[in-house]
Amino acid sequence: MTNRRQTVLLIGASGTLGRALHDTLTARGHTVRTVGRFSGELRYDITDPSRIAALYEAAGPVDAVVSAAGTVPYKPLAEFGPDDWRAAFTGKVLGQVELVRQGLAHVAERGSFTLITGVLAHEPIVTGAAAALANGAVEAFVRAAAVEIAPRRVNAVSPNVFTESLDVYGDFFPGMGSVPSARVAEAYVRSVEGAQTGQVYRL
């Protein structure tokens, strides 16, 4: 797959990261097809696994799937309940996992999947337990799936809080720095154009 122009399915195209991914991947000559719940070329909610089959059907053949989509609840640990853990699982794990599994029949033989996880898998913060749980699940899944889907590949990108989001979320990440979304997008390029699999890129 390497550096040739690819058709890339971009899930979560409307967010901070999704926009950066669109710019970066387009600038590198790839054809980006945008997917979102409420915007984009293809309107699908991947947290409903039954919609993923319809998404792939509508999209046709693609070389790479990149996901920038995932939501989890944030609250103090004692205030979580069973439905919150389920929401984290459904909002960030299940859809991404099914993107890979259902995508095996639709992505090019040497194509790739790149999923989103995040710093909270390894750097705990107060209110971040559900995010950690979801991120840990995605990262371990990526390592596991990689050995079964070759020559297709799967990696995850684990960003710190975005520099663009520091105004809103910075207080939750004291002394932890930040990363510009454009730099996170470069890690997706590494996954899409490179040859690695089963990796988690932390930045």
Add this chain to the structure above:
Amino acid sequence: MTNRRQTVLLIGASGTLGRALHDTLTARGHTVRTVGRFSGELRYDITDPSRIAALYEAAGPVDAVVSAAGTVPYKPLAEFGPDDWRAAFTGKVLGQVELVRQGLAHVAERGSFTLITGVLAHEPIVTGAAAALANGAVEAFVRAAAVEIAPRRVNAVSPNVFTESLDVYGDFFPGMGSVPSARVAEAYVRSVEGAQTGQVYRL
């Protein structure tokens, strides 16, 4: 809490690991109260979070909660479906997470929780994607919860395949060695009697 005799709630007491935990913890002078779905002093299925409140109510005050309970489906990646991922989440993640959260009101102020994860979080094998997902979720949760529950503590134990189970499961773990359940039980002792928190003990 250190080395004094503790009252320990043992979830999943009837399995290979549960029996080893019972022997090891009892030999060290602790009072072990056994919990199981179909056997043990207290009959509760922790995969139903609503039963966990009843379990803690019935158990009364405890110093430590140790979990050896968790089931996940095993199959080739392409054969998994949404219900399988949900089963892995419910079978190994949700109950253990809620044991900690709901246990905060019942476990001694310097008490501990020790959860079970497993080698597949970091060492992928074919058919192990759901196990990996669940283990990764539990490990990241433990790191996250630790910073919110102090002075209570939480750790995870991540064992290789049990030596006692090699006859049945050995073919899935080629060249990966094994660990006797008695040695895994020692890691639980380290968690229960020690001072560490947020750790994952791999063995």
